[in-house]
Amino acid sequence: MSDSDKYPKKIFISLNELLKMEHLSRGFSFLASKQKVRSILGGKHASKLRGRGLDFEEVRNYVPGDDIRNIDWKVTARTQKTHSRVFSEEKEKPALIVVDQSKSMFFGSKNKTKSVVAAELAALAAFKVLKEGDRVGGIVFADNGIDIIYPKRDRKNILRFLEKIVTRNRELKESTPVEFESALSETLNKIKNIVTHDFLIVLISDFHRYRPEVVKFITRISQHNDVILAKVFDPMEQNIPDKKFIAGAQGKQLSIDGHDQKIRQDFKTEFDDQFEKFKEEMKKHGIPVLSVDTINETDVQLKQLFKRV
Known part of the structure; x- marks a missing residue:
């Protein structure tokens, strides 16, 4: 069985697909000096971004x-x-890209899984930072462990990072969510050990299982670094279909009657309220939250976010 049969495209990511992101990593920037007024990082967020320091x-x-x-x-x-x-x-602003490849990311209703989109975002960010002349590294965290690539100004370093993403992504085929909390705690400790000050930290996840102490960690580390959050979501997480279906999570199955309009509305309201609450909390600390779906092309969405009001 070939890799393409064993790991279907858009459900799983491949190294070749991630390498294609290098040619698409233009039309946006994480540097404050290059933000447009209409960018999602413009205005108040641009003043929060420190550039490369002075x-x-x-x-x-x-x-x-x-x-x-x-x-x-x-x-x-x-x-x-x-x-x-x-x-x-300063001549550089090192970046650390943290990407979630845990089991909750292994979901997609129409086009791609969240884990694939997260991988694409990580690749786009890594190649863009390298093009701007800065060191870039990454952390891949999953339910059963984490991988660390320390920041370097080296394309081979990015390749190692992307290879780790692909490996963790393909593990989702067989893995079960058993040690997410411990892996997340270890990830946070590793971030603290790597990041000093004036780093750019891009955190890519669906933000489903983050505890209050994780939110505190994000806000605390943003005091001396630039933090950008990218929330990956599938439209079905916000709008359930108008039919009966079985939903599974963490080994459990639940029957949901989507014919019930109240259930659909309650589902949407809960998703919207939780996301808005999260964004408002981050906004207090000047931390921008990008929202990227699994339906549209990842690079196109990213460029639109950096241009919109």
Whole structure:
């Protein structure tokens, strides 16, 4: 049996499909200096993004138009002439891409599974960061373990990251959700060990099983780093079909009567309310939340998000 038969496209991801993302990783940027006003990272979020950070260069005479916040008052007082501090942008802004390949991601009702979309997002982000000249690494976490690729400015490093994603993705065929919480806790500890400050952290997941302490961790780490969240969802998670069907989760099966309009409305309301609550909580800390579905092309959605109001 060939890989294409054993791991059907759009249900599982392949390395070749992820490598195609390299040519599609344009039309968006994670850098603050390159955000458009209409971008999802524009406005308040752009002020939260720190760019690559600043290095002090020199003190020189004040020039009209200089930011008054950069006036060096000590030198000004000593020389009796207004002086400004000059900064230059640091040469890099390392990135860490964290991608969820746990069992809850192994679902898709029409086009792709959430795990495939998450893998594509991770590849798009990794190639884009490398194109902008920064170090990039990643963490792949699943129910039965995690993989860590430390940030490097190296295309081979991205290939190793993508290979780990493919391996974990294909494990979903046989795996059962047994150790998700411990894997997640270990992942968070690893992030703390890798990330210092002024990192870009892109966290890709469906955010189904995140506990309050995980939300606290996200907000805490955003104090000294840029954090972008990408929520992957399937439309059926929001709008159940108008028919009877069996839904399975964590080894359990549940019969749902989609003919009941109240059940459908309650289902949608719960999904919308939970997502809005999550976004509002993140908004308080200036953390943007991108929403990407399993129906439309992943790269097209990403570029639209970076252009919309």
